[in-house]
Amino acid sequence: MDQKLKDLRETYRNQTSFTNHDRKQVLAKLNEPKRKEKQPMFPLKVIIPLAAALLLMFTIFASLATDDSPNTANEGEEETTTAPEGNPDVEGYVVEEEDTRILVTGSEQNENGQYPATWYSDVEEDVQLGDEVRVWHSDLAESYPSQGEADHLEVVESSEQSDMSQQEALASALRTIEDYTVKVVSNVELLSEDGFWSINIQDAGMEDQSASFSIAVDGSSVSTTYGENQSLRGAEQVQLDLSLSQLINDDYSSVNYQGFEVEEQMLTINLDNAGSIDQDALVDDIGNIVFEYDSIEAMTVNFSDQSMTVSRSEQNQDESESNSDESSSEQSESEEQTDSPPEPNIEDLLNEYHAAEDRIMETEEGESHRLAHYDSKEEIVNDLNDTLSQSHIDYLFETFIVEEDITSDASEGLYIRPTGGDTRINLGEDYQVEQPSDTTYRVTQEIDNELSGHVRVIYNISYQDDNWILENVDYEQL
CATH class of the missing domain: 1.20.5 (Single alpha-helices involved in coiled-coils or other helix-helix interfaces)
Known part of the structure; x- marks a missing residue:
């Protein structure tokens, strides 16, 4: 109250x-009605929370739209990552590659007198053998070369412009060096006036062991101080590598060329084919390049799913058959018919070939290395061109005959190189004879001894100019 x-x-x-x-x-006072408390209007209780919710939803969607807008505006552009702060941990070249890992070496020795060398695994960047790179990394396994993962990797683009890139030239040089423990690229330089890439590579484990290469930017010539094996000289190896690399990159882009190995007269080429290709056509194209080198008598091409081996005689036979098919399509049936060559006595032929080689190798009495019957290579060719092919005679020249006696100061002439001799078919043991065509024979025998190891010797015989000629001798390691 x-x-x-x-x-x-x-x-x-x-x-x-x-x-x-x-x-x-x-x-009157007692009967006066009580006043009601003033209440807020009902619509305001609903409108205010609803407006707040709508404002929150609008903010979220606007934020998502802002995040997506760069991809929409720059569709098709590659994302770029920023390099970490500070200098890279390694600056150098990719000198080896295995699956998803690469070996990067630098040319500046560290405080321990070692060249930086690290195997980086799980590399996702598009990096190739011979690329110049900068790498940032964290923890590495202690070894030499060390091992770990790259935090960030950049490929350094060469400023030099030429028909052959720095990466292509360096990759061929690196692929042909097989006996270095860790390869270090000490110099890569384009000599523009001369039109050559000048490359120096040394062995990190042996500082006095190094190789230099001079590679024409158009691939026309190569010279090198790197050693030679029994079949290909170092410069020829690089030249062949460049030719194979160019063939595969130009015509078989789904194939990854991984280089080749040479043993005696056998060339082994390693390929990794990711897609479907005509393997027969590729092997045929490779053979057209490989067998331009007289020192190679057979090749094996290793694909991801199979291997294919072809000898020089088989390649020549395929070409002859192809040429014959083209020619026969333009001639009448009567013009195609020719007389078959006489059937030879294989044992007599083998004896004749062995006698011809023995005659070449026979030396004078008193001078144990000088040839007894010939004073020049021309005399040998003229005397034996009805028995041995020019390519087989060239092989004998390159392998066994020199134009000076390397064991004494004897006068000029032809001399035998002191080697273990050639491995030939033993007529006293079983051998097999095949006749692929009317004008070719193939005589094979397995031989296992300390000199040659376990090999299959293959004599390829062909009929040329009315004579059965020993075309070449192949060796397959078993």
Whole structure:
């Protein structure tokens, strides 16, 4: 109650005069309705939370749209990553590659006198043998070369412009060096005026062992101080590698060329084919390049799923058959008919070939290395061109005959190189005879001895100019 009502009640209790007018006022006060509390309007309770929710949703969608906008605006552009702060841990060249790992070596020795060398695994970047790279890494396994993963890798683009890139030239040089423990590229330089790439590579394990290459930018010539094996000189190896690399890159892009190995007269080429290709056609194209080198008599091409071996005689036979087919399509049936060559006595032929080689190798008495019957290579060719092919005679020249006696100061002439001699078919043991065509024979025998190891010797005989000629001798390691 308010104060006025209290006063009236107190007056009543004290028996003060209470008029009829006073009574009416009291009753009117008691009957007065109570005031209601003021309440907020109902719509505001709903509108304010709803507006807040809508504002939050709008903010989220706007943020997502902002994140996606660069991809939409720059669709097709490659993402670029920023190099870590500070200098790279290794600056050098990719000198080896195996599956998803690469070996990178630097040319500046560290405080321990070692050249930086690290195998980086799980490399996802598009890196090739011979690339110049900068690499940042964290923890590495302690070894030499060390091993680990790259935190960041960059390929350094060469500023030199030429028909053959720095990477292509360096890759061919690296592929043909097989006996270095760790390869270090000490110099790569384009001699623009001369049109050559000058390359120096050394062995990190043997500082006095190094190789230099001079490679024409058009691939026309190569020279090198790197050693030679029994079949190909170092420069020829690089030249062949460049030719094979160019063939495969130009015509068989789904194939990864991984280099070749040479042993005696056998060339082994390693390929990794990711897609479907005509393997027969590729092997035929490779053979057209390989057998331009007289010192190679057979080749094996290793694909991801199989290996194919072809000899020089088989390649020549395929070419002859192909040429014959083309020619025969232009001639009448009567013109195609020719007389078959006489059937030879194989044993007599083998004896004749062996006698011819023995006659070449026979030396004078008193001078144990000088040839007894010939003073010049021309005399040998003229005397034996009805028995041995020019390519087989060239092989004998390159392998066994020199124009000076390397064991003494004897006079000029032809001399035998002191070697273990050639491996030939033993007529006293079993041998096999095949006749692939009317004009060719193939005589084979397995031989296993300390000199040659376990090999299959193959005599390829062909009919030329009315004579059965020993075309070449192949050796297959067993």
